[in-house]
Amino acid sequence: MFYGKKNQEDMIETILESTEIYSCSDDACIGWMRKDFATDDLLCPMCGKETISEMRELPKI
Numbered sequence: 001m002f003y004g005k006k007n008q009e010d011m012i013e014t015i016l017e018s019t020e021i022y023s024c025s026d027d028a029c030i031g032w033m034r035k036d037f038a039t040d041d042l043l044c045p046m047c048g049k050e051t052i053s054e055m056r057e058l059p060k061i
Contacts, residue, residue: 019058022051034058 023032024044031046033039035053042051 015060016057017060018055021054021056021058023054025050025052032056 020035021032022035022038022042024030024047026044026047026049029044029047029049031044032051032054033045038051039045043049044051
């Protein structure tokens with residue numbers, strides 16, 4: 001049997017798109033969430049502090 005690399009056709013292409021996110025306002029925290037999955041209170045999911053709106057290039061879901 002031969003176990004080589006997959007053909008280029010078999011590889012899944014990652015499509016990036018500009019996505020609005022909310023990231024934590026605390027510089028020590030790395031928490032963020034997509035706008036589509038944000039909670040109503042817009043608090044950081046990791047530390048509970050306020051978030052700010054940003055744009056990032058993220059994989060399309």
